[in-house]
Structures are given as structure tokens and as C-alpha cells.
Amino acid sequence: MKPLEESKLPLLVQNNTHKDENLFLHSLLNCHLPEGDQLPVTGQGAHDFGPRTLAKVKQFQELNKIDFNTPDFKDGKVGKHTWAKLLEKQQCCVTVVALPPPSPPLPPIIPLPPIIPPLLIPPLTFPQFKPLPAPIPTPKLEISAQFQIGEQAQIPTSGPATASHSVQFVGVFLSKNNKDKFHLEGQIGPQISFNRGGDPGSSKTDVQFNAVLNLANLPGSGGRFTWSVPMQLAVIKSLSNRSGSGQLSGAAQASLTLIKSGDLDVLQLTTQLGGFWQLEPPNDSNGNTWKVSGGLITFFGFSGTFMAF
Numbered sequence: 001m002k003p004l005e006e007s008k009l010p011l012l013v014q015n016n017t018h019k020d021e022n023l024f025l026h027s028l029l030n031c032h033l034p035e036g037d038q039l040p041v042t043g044q045g046a047h048d049f050g051p052r053t054l055a056k057v058k059q060f061q062e063l064n065k066i067d068f069n070t071p072d073f074k075d076g077k078v079g080k081h082t083w084a085k086l087l088e089k090q091q092c093c094v095t096v097v098a099l100p101p102p103s104p105p106l107p108p109i110i111p112l113p114p115i116i117p118p119l120l121i122p123p124l125t126f127p128q129f130k131p132l133p134a135p136i137p138t139p140k141l142e143i144s145a146q147f148q149i150g151e152q153a154q155i156p157t158s159g160p161a162t163a164s165h166s167v168q169f170v171g172v173f174l175s176k177n178n179k180d181k182f183h184l185e186g187q188i189g190p191q192i193s194f195n196r197g198g199d200p201g202s203s204k205t206d207v208q209f210n211a212v213l214n215l216a217n218l219p220g221s222g223g224r225f226t227w228s229v230p231m232q233l234a235v236i237k238s239l240s241n242r243s244g245s246g247q248l249s250g251a252a253q254a255s256l257t258l259i260k261s262g263d264l265d266v267l268q269l270t271t272q273l274g275g276f277w278q279l280e281p282p283n284d285s286n287g288n289t290w291k292v293s294g295g296l297i298t299f300f301g302f303s304g305t306f307m308a309f
Contacts (some may be wrong), residue, residue, distance in 0.1 A: 006276040012078035014054045019047035025078060029056050030062075055080070071261065144172045144264075150301010152193065154276065157295045164193040166299065170210065183220075187212035191234070208236040208247075224257035230272070244283075248274035249297055265305055272299040 002230040010018055012025060033039070039053060040046045054076045060066075064085050067073045073306050076084075084180040152166040170189030192207045211233045218227040234247045251274025271297070280291040 003169065009080075012049055014049050014051070014076065016049050018049075020047045022047050025049070025057075025086075026053065029053075029060060032060060032086075055073070060086070069267050144192045144305050145307040146170050146172050146187075146303060146305045148301060148303045150270070150299055152297070153300045155296040155298075156293045158293065160194050164206075165196040166191060166193050166301070168192075168210065170212070172305075184213070185212075185214040186214050186228075187229075189212060195224045205239040207238050207239060208234045210234045214253075224258075224260065226255045226257075228253045228255070236278075245278050245280040246274055248249075250274050251297065255303065265303075268303045270299070270301060270303045272297070274298075 008020060012018060012021055016022070021259045023041060026041050026046060030038045030041065033056065036167060039056060045052075057078055058076045061074050061076075066081050066085055067075075072079075072081075084093065093291045101144060101271060128271040134305075146169070146178075148166070148170070150166060150167040151163065152261045153161060153163045155161045168191035170187040170188065172303055173186040173188075181205045185257050188211050191210055193208070194206055195206060212230050214228050214230040216226065216228040218229065220226050229250065229254055231250045232248070234249070235244070237244045251272040253272045255265075255268040257265045259265075277292070278293045280293070
């Protein structure tokens with residue numbers, strides 16, 4: 001089979017009827033796949049675009065970042081951008097896709113009688129070398145900017161409960177090999193809370209700086225639904241009076257992705273339920289004494305990612 005011209009290559013999708021083009025695609029992909037994981041180029045399945053071919057196309061598109069940050073990223077469709085990347089290294093595939101015609105047989109050689117006795121040469125032996133171990137995959141580090149907006153409530157063990165409109169902006173440092181697997185996230189950034197209720201002299205507006213360690217994608221996560229456990233350390237400063245405090249909290253968080261673009265969760269519906277401990281230094285609003293409080297904390301709102309790099 002001769003290599004096909006790039007201008008004549010059609011768009012290939014799963015279960016198409018372009019048998020020659022599917023065979024050509026298998027041959028090109030095999031040049032980029034490790035030995036032992038090759039697509040068939042003869043016999044059953046060689047001319048088909050099935051689930052295994054689709055998986056290899058997506059793997060090739062991800063490794064080469066074809067149409068990255070677009071809706072077409074890892075779509076499994078072999079269009080002009082994917083064909084162009086495959087054909088960049090077409091030369092290495094010539095021996096696979098276009099075998100030379102067989103040469104005509106040589107005339108038989110008539111053996112001549114030996115003139116001297118044959119020499120007995122012992123067979124050569126070579127040392128055996130062990131194969132090199134497979135490289136250990138290194139985690140990828142991704143950084144994204146995220147926002148969170150919603151309703152937050154604190155129910156202390158003593159004193160009145162408070163509710164607030166909460167707006168938070170954080171930078172997320174994500175260490176992972178695969179976003180669909182359990183991983184750790186570090187989050188850091190500011191939050192503004194517009195409070196309602198509580199003591200008559202309590203702050204109405206708080207600004208706090210959060211540092212969060214999030215155990216993300218716990219067992220049970222999958223698809224658009226994820227479980228996680230964020231543990232947060234916050235420094236809180238009131239804008240309505242001179243008080244400030246420190247807070248340590250932990251919660252169970254469930255998120256449902258509403259809008260997704262590639263691997264990016266653009267908008268999620270998020271809910272949290274957990275507990276907190278708060279330490280407030282002496283000030284006018286607490287009788288100039290140290291105050292320790294704790295209780296339940298809840299949140300319901302939206303989380304979104306608007307930048308990832």
C-alpha cells in the first residue's frame with residue numbers, strides 16, 4: 001500500500017467506512033506507540049476504526065497537544081491537524097506502510113569443490129544485557145485560578161449563628177498524574193464575607209486570607225461528580241471593627257460539574273459541611289479577653305475555573 005497524499009486524506013471518526021485510510025492510520029500510529037502495543041496492519045481489524053483505535057488517537061492527540069485548550073482537544077477525530085502531526089514523521093513509517101516490491105529470485109549457485117579443508121571456528125558469544133527499567137512517570141504540576149461564590153453559615157456551640165454572602169478567589173496548585181485519580185491540591189487566596197445575624201456588635205464585613213489543603217477525587221468520584229475534603233487555615237480581619245481572628249476548619253465537599261471544556265471544569269455546583277475552631281485575640285467586642293469558639297460550618301454555591309496553565 002502506498003502512502004496516501006495529505007490533500008486526499010478524509011476526516012476519520014469511529015466506525016467509518018474508509019478501509020484504506022484506516023489501515024494507513026494504524027501504520028502511522030504504530031510509529032509513535034511502544035513495541036507490544038501496536039495496532040493491527042494485517043488480518044482482522046486492520047481496516048477498522050474501532051474503540052482501540054479511538055483510544056490510541058486520543059493518546060496521540062494528548063501527547064502532542066493537538067487543538068489544546070479548544071473543544072476539539074482529545075476528541076478522537078482524525079482531522080487535518082491530527083493528520084499533519086502524524087505525517088511530520090511519515091518518513092519513519094515508510095518501511096511499514098509502503099513495502100518495496102519483492103526482488104526477482106537469484107539464479108541457483110552451483111557449489112564448487114573445496115580447495116582447502118574448512119576451518120573450524122567456534123561460535124561467537126556475546127554478553128547478555130538486562131533491559132533498562134521503564135521510566136517512572138513524574139507528576140504534572142498545573143496551576144489554575146478559581147473563584148467561589150455562594151452562601152456560608154456558621155453555627156457555633158455557643159452564641160448566635162451567622163450567615164454570609166461569600167466570594168473567594170484562589171490560586172490552585174494541583175499535583176497529579178491524572179485528574180480522574182485521587183490527588184492533593186494546595187489553594188491560597190483571599191475571601192470576602194458579607195455577614196448577617198450574630199451579635200449586635202459583630203462585624204458586618206470580613207476579609208480573610210485562606211490556605212487550603214484539599215484531598216481531591218476521593219473514592220466514589222467519577223465523571224462530572226467528585227468528592228473531596230478541604231482543610232483550611234484562615235486569618236480573618238473585620239472591616240467593621242478592629243477585631244481579627246484565626247480559624248481552622250475541615251469539611252466534606254461534593255461538586256457537580258455543570259460546564260466542562262476538555263479537562264477544565266469551567267463551572268461547578270459545590271456544597272460543603274464540616275466543623276471549625278476559631279481563636280479571637282482580646283478586643284473591644286469580646287471584653288478584651290481571648291475567645292475560643294467552634295461549631296458547624298456549611299457552604300452552598302458555585303465554583304469556577306477561569307484560567308489554567
